[in-house]
Amino acid sequence: xxxxxxxxxxxxxxxxxxxxxxxxxxxxxxxxxxxxxxxxxxxxxxxxxxxxxxxxxxxxxxxxxxxxxxxxxxxxxxxxxxxxxxxxxxxxxxxxxxxx
Numbered sequence: 001x002x003x004x005x006x007x008x009x010x011x012x013x014x015x016x017x018x019x020x021x022x023x024x025x026x027x028x029x030x031x032x033x034x035x036x037x038x039x040x041x042x043x044x045x046x047x048x049x050x051x052x053x054x055x056x057x058x059x060x061x062x063x064x065x066x067x068x069x070x071x072x073x074x075x076x077x078x079x080x081x082x083x084x085x086x087x088x089x090x091x092x093x094x095x096x097x098x099x100x
Contacts, residue, residue, distance in 0.1 A: 038055075040054060
């Protein structure tokens with residue numbers, strides 16, 4: 001019985017963590033911060049799209065929306081460099097968190 005209860009608690013915790021990851025930002029636009037170094041900015045929310053620039057740890061961004069692609073969260077942000085005439089670019093969600 002203890003194993004069943006423990007398994008149920010672990011499932012609930014995992015679901016809570018997954019829900020938190022998918023909803024880090026409640027409203028848009030929102031300020032975010034980059035948590036990785038040399039993070040690629042993409043033209044579209046996938047790893048095969050064109051690289052439009054880079055972010056570095058501690059860079060502040062404006063998150064304008066999010067998209068889930070194949071179960072992974074991507075954030076659409078205002079292009080911090082706007083070198084290519086684009087107004088927004090995409091960043092893999094793992095590398096952006098809300099700025100406190």
